[in-house]
Amino acid sequence: MVRFSSFSTSAFKAKRYVLEDLKPSFFSLQTHLFLCTHTIVSAKQDPNSFTMNYLINSCGLSPEGAISASKWVKLRSAEKADSVLAHFRNHGFSETQIAQVVKLRPKFLTADFEKTLLPKIEYFTSAGLSREDLAKVVSINPTLLGHSLEKQIVPVHKFIRSLLSEQDSITVLKRGSRIFSASQGNVLVPNIEFLIELSMPKSCIALLLTNCTNDVLVNHEKFAKAVLEVKEMGFDMENSRSLWAIRALCRKDKMDHCRRLYMMRWGWSEDDVVSAFRKFPPCMLLSEKKLMQVMDFLVNKMGWPSRMIVRNPLVLSFSLEKRIIPRCSVVKVLMSRGLKNEKVNMSYVLHHSEKEFLEKYVTKYLDRVPQLLSVYQGNADIQDAKFLAPPDAALHIY
Secondary structure, three states: OOOOOOOOHHHHHHHHHHHHHOOOOOOOHHHHHHHHHHHHHHHHHOHHHHHHHHHHHOOOOOHHHHHHHOOOOOOOOOHHHHHHHHHHHHOOOOHHHHHHHHHHOHHHHHOOHHHHHHHHHHHHHHOOOOHHHHHHHHHHOHHHHHOOHHHHHHHHHHHHHHHOOHHHHHHHHHHOHHHHHOOHHHHHHHHHHHHHHOOOOHHHHHHHHHHOHHHHOOOHHHHHHHHHHHHHOOOOOOOOHHHHHHHHHHOHHHHHHHHHHHHHHHOOOHHHHHHHHHHOHHHHOOOHHHHHHHHHHHHHHOOOOHHHHHHOHHHHHOOHHHHHHHHHHHHHHHHHOOOOOOOOOHHHHHHOOHHHHHHHHHHHHOOOOOOHHHHHOOOOOOOOHHHOOOOOOOOOOO
16 A cells, blocks of 8 residues: 555645645746656656556556556656557557556566567467457466567477467467466477377377366476376377376376365265266366265255266266256156156256257147246246145156
8 A cells, every 4th residue: 555654634735725725826837847847856766656656547557456566667767668558559458458467567568569579479470369369368478478489489389380280279379378488398398299109199189288288288207197197097098088187187186185075075985986087087177166066966956876976977067057957957847747757867868968958858848838948947946836746756867
């Protein structure tokens, strides 16, 4: 917080009163020049105050953001900083994006834009990034423009282009700009070459680079250990499922946390965890909130045996609000009305595409249950009397 301890409120009011009480003739040009000169001298004597004002008024930072940024840059004039801001605007950056760039990389305000920043912007543009995408990427990770063009950006990009199509390489630029922060020689190249040695096809490597970029940038020893463990577990390195397994094992802490939740809260055995992981590796990368909410609904509200989910772990990835609850609600209504007397395989129901589900479980029965679509859309309560099932009705699951 900026504090103005040298001015009391009463003193400020007194000065304001005197100034406002003066007639125009008393406020001479000489007095005006004196006040302006005093302000300029004060700013020169206190560059931090000038920097703070500039960061707030010209760059759009909050007072808190300006305090943080002012630790890394000191401005004595606005000339160079104004030029930097103008260049960013000319290259399609919005005021919000500029504020974010300055907040994360305040030293850019003192940079020679045309010499240090412009060549990198032009390179990424020539590589296929649109002005809009580039502004978005840089505002999220302005450090991207801080890397050496010749020693880091160009070599890493050329390596990526040797593996990916032009469109996939653009996707990496948009999603995984952090890849340019990693040492090409110590991390990226050894990790990718290790996958190639194990016969992973380029299509899988492309998928890994475009969707799991950060996982390719872990320490090579850790990465190689995870890949070998995945291979030893029997995963096919030519199948995209192996990528998710690698990703999970590269995030050991996350995986161990999910494992403890399944075992301690839902009664899975170690073999159950391994079995579910082999079928659907992302089940070990869920947030605790997501994992607990889906398990609670399926086990406690729908009556699924916990170990049934071991056999169908893919259901854990479905949206509770958009998929699981609406579909289960529809099936409950159909069972309560005697329209689905046969045993229902709910895993199969949840796996249907949207179009298939609507055709088989909603549209087909609208003439007998007009409210069914409203139930599916969440606009009707299945606890309404008209939908209540007989006391002995049950939803059979397998």
